[in-house]
Amino acid sequence: MRNTSASERASIYFDNAATSFPKPPEVTEAMARFLAEDAANPGRGGHRMAIRAERIIDDARAKLARLVNGSDPRRLVFTLNCTDALNIAIHGVLGDGPAHVVTTVLEHNSVSRPLQALADSGRIELTRVGCDGAGFVDPDDIRRALRSDTRLVAMTHASNVLGTVQDAASVGAIVREHGALFLLDAAQSAGIVPIDVEAMCVDLVAFPGHKALLGPTGTGALYVGERCPAPAAIGAGFKPWREGGTGGDSSSPTQPPVLPYFLEGGTPNTVGIAGLGAALDVLDRMGGAAILEHERRVLETILARLVDDSRFTIYGPTDVARRVGALSINIAGLDPNDAAAILDDTFGIATRPGLHCAPYCHKAIGSFPAGTLRISPGPFTTDDDVAALLEALDQVADAGM
Numbered sequence: 001m002r003n004t005s006a007s008e009r010a011s012i013y014f015d016n017a018a019t020s021f022p023k024p025p026e027v028t029e030a031m032a033r034f035l036a037e038d039a040a041n042p043g044r045g046g047h048r049m050a051i052r053a054e055r056i057i058d059d060a061r062a063k064l065a066r067l068v069n070g071s072d073p074r075r076l077v078f079t080l081n082c083t084d085a086l087n088i089a090i091h092g093v094l095g096d097g098p099a100h101v102v103t104t105v106l107e108h109n110s111v112s113r114p115l116q117a118l119a120d121s122g123r124i125e126l127t128r129v130g131c132d133g134a135g136f137v138d139p140d141d142i143r144r145a146l147r148s149d150t151r152l153v154a155m156t157h158a159s160n161v162l163g164t165v166q167d168a169a170s171v172g173a174i175v176r177e178h179g180a181l182f183l184l185d186a187a188q189s190a191g192i193v194p195i196d197v198e199a200m201c202v203d204l205v206a207f208p209g210h211k212a213l214l215g216p217t218g219t220g221a222l223y224v225g226e227r228c229p230a231p232a233a234i235g236a237g238f239k240p241w242r243e244g245g246t247g248g249d250s251s252s253p254t255q256p257p258v259l260p261y262f263l264e265g266g267t268p269n270t271v272g273i274a275g276l277g278a279a280l281d282v283l284d285r286m287g288g289a290a291i292l293e294h295e296r297r298v299l300e301t302i303l304a305r306l307v308d309d310s311r312f313t314i315y316g317p318t319d320v321a322r323r324v325g326a327l328s329i330n331i332a333g334l335d336p337n338d339a340a341a342i343l344d345d346t347f348g349i350a351t352r353p354g355l356h357c358a359p360y361c362h363k364a365i366g367s368f369p370a371g372t373l374r375i376s377p378g379p380f381t382t383d384d385d386v387a388a389l390l391e392a393l394d395q396v397a398d399a400g401m
């Protein structure tokens with residue numbers, strides 16, 4: 001990985017699970033170029049600039065569909081972020097109610113909250129499956145939670161608190177055999193952990209463009225698999241989350257039942273998608289597997305220093321083999337918010353304290369309500385960054401005693 005010294009950047013950045021930083025220069029260049037040359041509103045059958053803008057979007061769409069081994073790029077829907085993608089999926093599948101839904105305690109609020117709101121309104125019944133002490137969901141617990149009326153299983157691929165990568169393929173096989181739909185929240189995995197919607201029996205996969213895919217904020221995607229209603233019949237079974245202009249079929253009084261436009265009402269984030277397309281080329285060159293290996297090596301270095309030090313509590317497995325680059329710790333005698341503030345103010349180190357929008361996970365691991373201090377390295381984390389973090393943690397922990 002590129003060895004930039006920490007002092008060359010504004011902050012030593014350990015908050016990649018929130019959004020990746022820095023973004024590759026190719027992303028900035030593609031966005032500036034798009035704004036300068038092609039920033040028309042895309043639209044089929046429009047003028048040349050509009051067609052160029054559409055081509056940039058179609059190119060990124062095809063790359064993202066390939067990333068999850070989706071057979072049809074038209075089933076790849078651009079969204080504002082992962083939350084937007086998850087809401088489109090959840091409300092799309094459950095708009096009709098009543099149904100039973102299975103989810104887990106590891107979920108981010110972008111899954112938990114829409115599901116809880118549907119449960120509170122009486123539209124669904126919700127079963128929340130637990131995890132073990134290390135932060136893994138047992139696929140057999142999902143199997144046991146299924147009912148004859150279960151329509152959807154919604155599960156995170158990798159916990160944003162613990163970094164634990166779930167056995168999504170086993171869950172997918174169980175859900176497929178049962179006949180329900182499987183929604184995978186790939187917010188923390190897309191780009192670095194392989195996702196194959198066919199092999200893993202995933203029906204809907206939601207992911208952001210701005211985390212491991214290295215694109216700008218304001219980008220995300222939902223892949224709508226073959227078992228969700230086909231484009232021609234989609235209006236019959238899948239409700240659009242927002243309705244409006246689609247750049248074509250304007251005479252239709254309601255949302256035209258054609259993917260991806262059915263779920264993409266309104267002007268898309270064209271400049272963001274141009275940046276995301278460039279980011280995907282960078283990711284391709286760097287290799288998601290190599291990035292994951294790098295992040296795991298960073299975690300290993302941090303864990304090696306902290307694990308036997310009684311001033312620190314480590315959450316999740318100490319073996320990094322089933323982790324993405326997210327590590328939750330606590331420092332004895334210090335609230336995680338105070339620890340993060342000291343790291344930021346005194347040492348210029350960016351981390352993320354608190355509940356990380358995943359309160360059920362913190363309840364499950366015993367860190368609710370204060371939460372933890374989350375350290376999340378990224379592809380550009382350097383050895384100097386890690387040394388600075390470890391030195392700072394040592395000093396902050398001394399202050400906490």
Ligand SMILES: Cc1ncc(COP(=O)(O)O)c(C=O)c1O
Nearest residue numbers: 081082083108110160185187208
């Ligand atoms: C597991 C998980 N799901 C969903 C989200 C929501 O992603 P976004 O911020 O792109 O809406 C996040 C964000 O951190 C996440 O970690």
